[in-house]
Amino acid sequence: MVRGPRLQATYEAPPNIALVKYWGVRDRERALPYNSSISVTLERLRSRTTVRFDPELSEDRVELNGAPASEGPRNGVVRFLDRVRALAQVTYGAEVRSRNNFPTASGLASSASGFAALAGAATAALGLSLSGRELSKLARFGSGSASRSVFGGFVEWRAGARADGADCYARPLYGPDYWPALVDLVMIVKGAPVKEVRSEDAMQATVATSPGYRRRLAELPGRTRKIRAAIGARDSRRLFPLVMDECDSFREVCETTRPSLDYLTPTSRALLGEVRALNREAGRPVAAYTHDAGAHMHIFTLERDSAQVRRRLARLPGVERAFLLRPGPGGRRVD
Ligand code: PMV
Numbered sequence: 001m002v003r004g005p006r007l008q009a010t011y012e013a014p015p016n017i018a019l020v021k022y023w024g025v026r027d028r029e030r031a032l033p034y035n036s037s038i039s040v041t042l043e044r045l046r047s048r049t050t051v052r053f054d055p056e057l058s059e060d061r062v063e064l065n066g067a068p069a070s071e072g073p074r075n076g077v078v079r080f081l082d083r084v085r086a087l088a089q090v091t092y093g094a095e096v097r098s099r100n101n102f103p104t105a106s107g108l109a110s111s112a113s114g115f116a117a118l119a120g121a122a123t124a125a126l127g128l129s130l131s132g133r134e135l136s137k138l139a140r141f142g143s144g145s146a147s148r149s150v151f152g153g154f155v156e157w158r159a160g161a162r163a164d165g166a167d168c169y170a171r172p173l174y175g176p177d178y179w180p181a182l183v184d185l186v187m188i189v190k191g192a193p194v195k196e197v198r199s200e201d202a203m204q205a206t207v208a209t210s211p212g213y214r215r216r217l218a219e220l221p222g223r224t225r226k227i228r229a230a231i232g233a234r235d236s237r238r239l240f241p242l243v244m245d246e247c248d249s250f251r252e253v254c255e256t257t258r259p260s261l262d263y264l265t266p267t268s269r270a271l272l273g274e275v276r277a278l279n280r281e282a283g284r285p286v287a288a289y290t291h292d293a294g295a296h297m298h299i300f301t302l303e304r305d306s307a308q309v310r311r312r313l314a315r316l317p318g319v320e321r322a323f324l325l326r327p328g329p330g331g332r333r334v335d
Helices: 071-088 110-125 132-139 199-209 213-232 236-255 266-282 303-314
Strands: 008-013 016-020 025-027 037-041 047-054 061-064 093-100 154-158 169-174 182-189 287-290 297-302 319-325
Touching: 008 110, 016 213, 016 236, 016 287, 025 199, 037 213, 047 110, 061 071, 071 093, 071 110, 071 132, 093 110, 110 132, 132 169, 169 213, 182 266, 182 303, 199 236, 213 236, 236 266, 236 287, 236 297, 266 287, 266 297, 266 303, 297 303, 303 319
Parallel strands: 061 093
Antiparallel strands: 008 047, 016 037, 037 154, 047 093, 154 169, 182 297, 182 319, 287 297
């Protein structure tokens, strides 16, 4: 049962940005999404999490970025640990220390990196050696997008069709070095609002109230196939318009949710317009925007165009910072 004598492990995991968005859960109990999603795992940014189980501890201690976690995040971690304890058939309390090397409040997907790191550290601490696929199946119970952060490069999280979720897991499509010319220019916007509704609740409000949600679901298999094929051909001219269509579809169902989910600031919207103008003027898709449930923008472009794109976008009022990221490796044990 429990093999790891130290009951402690440290694991690092990266965030990812979705090209096909996960937004909507068909079975909350089993954490099964309505649709498959595709993402790029990002280099350099990391959550680093140490978990130590201790038979003497009656309560879990959770520290995030050097301070005791507030109630909401703490409950999420404790619920996740309960799942890992049930797997290993132990009842020990745990001490969890997690740190991001990027600002949590910046709205860059810290739930994906955080829960992938927690899944890796907690299972390793209890001596459970899970395959990448098993780890991705577990991580999604913390946050759906965490299932994809287990792997590097281009990753697909398959929704699967089975009611028991056996065919629902993430798998790597291509490794981090597959398309070296593709870069993600991350645009941090000033005054990005802190999320009022957690993603897992927000997406269910969309499922229940957005009139366009069914249509989105009907369109997704075709769009997902095309996006996979464009990545397969390393064809940015095909990929970029599809990525923007997908982002627009995601934003449309958010905005038509009741009450409306509006994640963008005027600066984010100006960035959308500027990317469209840039592509129009160039007569080709030079860049593609996408965003998560937040105001910051990810602008995909090719290395050779990145300086020009950056100059043009970074001068917009309200852009705080721009930095360039490439696809990066997935999660790994570091102790
Ligand atoms: O994994 P969650 O529950 O934080 O939801 C992620 C939702 C999006 O970031 C908007 C889309 C995605 O696929 O990452």
